[in-house]
Amino acid sequence: MSSQPDINALLHNMCAQIQALTGQLAEIQAAPAAEPTVEQKFNKKVEIVADPGTFKGDRARFAKWWIKLQIWIKANWDMFADDFEIATAVLSRLKGPVAGQCAQVRMQECYTAGVWPTWDDLKVEIEKYFQPQAEHDWARQQIR
16 A cells, blocks of 8 residues: 555645646736837838839839839838838839830949939939820820
């Protein structure tokens, strides 16, 4: 019967461990949730304005895409570190044989020179290249 006291002692110890763990669990569950830090609150990427996608060279659709892109840039302004990031974000969205070639040439020029246009200068460049023709094409379609 020497094993009986050992079993009783084992059961007693297990019961004490269960009570201790139950107490710890109750303390953890009763503790208030930790407040998120400022970084945790604002370190979430929230997409307020959808990515405008690419401009594939259809000048009649330029105006609609261009306003969406400008709003997208403004909404995500803090995500861009410098002129390089803004210029590459914009120029990389120009696709197709005309717009894509224009963007490729411009990016090569900037890369070679090591100088990237500011957002204001880039807007002027792109509007100068695409906007007048886009308005002309739109007007022509409306007349037909």
